[in-house]
Amino acid sequence: MxxxxxxxxxxxxxxxxxxxxxxxxxxxETLADYIKEDFIQDNHSYSHKNVIRGLHYQWDRPxxxxxxxxxxxxxxxxxxxxxxxxxxxxxxxxxxxxxxxxIIWLPAGFAHGFxxxxxxTTVLYKCTAYYNKDGESGINPFDKNNSSIEFFTSDSVGGxxxxxxxxxxxxxxxxxxxxxxxxxxxI
Numbered sequence: 001m002x003x004x005x006x007x008x009x010x011x012x013x014x015x016x017x018x019x020x021x022x023x024x025x026x027x028x029e030t031l032a033d034y035i036k037e038d039f040i041q042d043n044h045s046y047s048h049k050n051v052i053r054g055l056h057y058q059w060d061r062p063x064x065x066x067x068x069x070x071x072x073x074x075x076x077x078x079x080x081x082x083x084x085x086x087x088x089x090x091x092x093x094x095x096x097x098x099x100x101x102x103i104i105w106l107p108a109g110f111a112h113g114f115x116x117x118x119x120x121t122t123v124l125y126k127c128t129a130y131y132n133k134d135g136e137s138g139i140n141p142f143d144k145n146n147s148s149i150e151f152f153t154s155d156s157v158g159g160x161x162x163x164x165x166x167x168x169x170x171x172x173x174x175x176x177x178x179x180x181x182x183x184x185x186x187i
Contacts (some may be wrong), residue, residue: 001005001016001034004078004092005045005087005171006087006093007084007107008078008092008104008105008106008107008110009034009035009104009105010094010102010103010105011031011033011104011105012100012101012102012103012105013026013101013105015052015101016040020051020064022118022170023151024101026068026103027028027066027126031066031105031146032102032159033169034067034105036130037064037106037128037162038127039066039126039128040126040127040129040130041129041130041131042125042127043124043125043126043131044122044123044124044135045122045123045124045125046120046121046122047072047074047116047121047122047123048119048120048121049114049116049117049118049119049121050115050117051114051115051116051121052110052114052115052116052141053081053114053136054077054113054114054139054141055077055111055112055113055136055138055139056111056112056113056127056133056136056137057081057109057110057111057136057137057139058108058112058114058135058136058140059135059137060132060134060135060136061129061130061132062109062129063108063128063129063131064105064107064108064109064125064127064128065105065106065112065125065127065128066103066104066105066106066125066126066130067096067103067104067105067106067112067114067123067125068095068096068102068104068123068124068125069096069097069098069121069122069124069125070098070104070121070122070123070124071098071120071121071122072097072098072116072117072118072119072120072121072122073091073096073097073099073112073116073117073118073121074095074096074097074114074117074121074129075095075096075103075114075115075117076093076095076096076112076113076114077090077091077092077093077111077112077113077114077115077141078091078092078093078104078106078111078112078113079111079112079139080109080110080112081110081111082109082110085109086104095103095117096114097117102107108129108142108173111138111143112141113138115182119158121145130170147169148175156171
């Protein structure tokens with residue numbers, strides 16, 4: 001288990017492999033003890049290579065998310081947009097894949113998105129609130145006035161193609177510029 005910003009938790013489940021394949025528990029009471037939230041909706045996202053989804057956030061019934069990749073791989077990005085947080089405006093990212101089987105817990109109050117690194121990338125996430133189109137917005141990842149997040153290109157992670165208008169990303173937490181206001185941006 002690894003933590004970012006005190007509240008974001010990365011879990012790596014124990015994998016049981018044999019000649020038939022593998023098995024692991026993606027959610028159980030051990031994770032529930034750390035998360036302490038009820039999940040009421042499961043989401044399933046399928047993306048082609050180099051698709052960016054997000055960065056989404058909710059202001060009406062903010063949503064915590066337990067995210068994992070079940071096919072392919074993605075760089076998962078998250079930004080603390082909780083106004084009273086000591087890490088407000090900071091961002092980080094982690095690679096999620098079928099190879100590493102990492103699971104990330106993002107509590108309510110984080111903007112979230114990902115870049116798919118392969119065709120057929122499939123992301124599953126458990127949510128603590130129902131989707132509400134009237135209570136959600138996003139941070140445009142290509143608007144350089146919004147943040148210091150720069151998305152990986154496939155070249156930077158071992159592929160041969162790149163995402164237009166993007167550049168290499170630092171995996172270390174970064175700080176938004178002083179003009180950042182998440183509730184004024186919508187995609």
